[in-house]
Amino acid sequence: MWEKLQKILVERGLTVVDLAKMAGVPKTSIYNAKHHDIGFKKMEKIADALDVSLDGFRKG
Numbered sequence: 001m002w003e004k005l006q007k008i009l010v011e012r013g014l015t016v017v018d019l020a021k022m023a024g025v026p027k028t029s030i031y032n033a034k035h036h037d038i039g040f041k042k043m044e045k046i047a048d049a050l051d052v053s054l055d056g057f058r059k060g
Helices: 002-012 016-023 027-032 040-050
Strands: none
Touching: 002 016, 002 040, 016 027, 016 040
16 A cells, blocks of 8 residues: 555655645655555545545555
């Protein structure tokens, strides 16, 4: 999931801080996605902020 998230950020010229503000979640939660499950609600907010489907993060 982290790789897909990172790819979207690079493609859109966004930083983790930008995304945190857009999604209304702490930037540490986004960084934690690299190694941990950050939970459905936070991931839903991130997907909504990026206007992408949650399925896009699940599927290989």
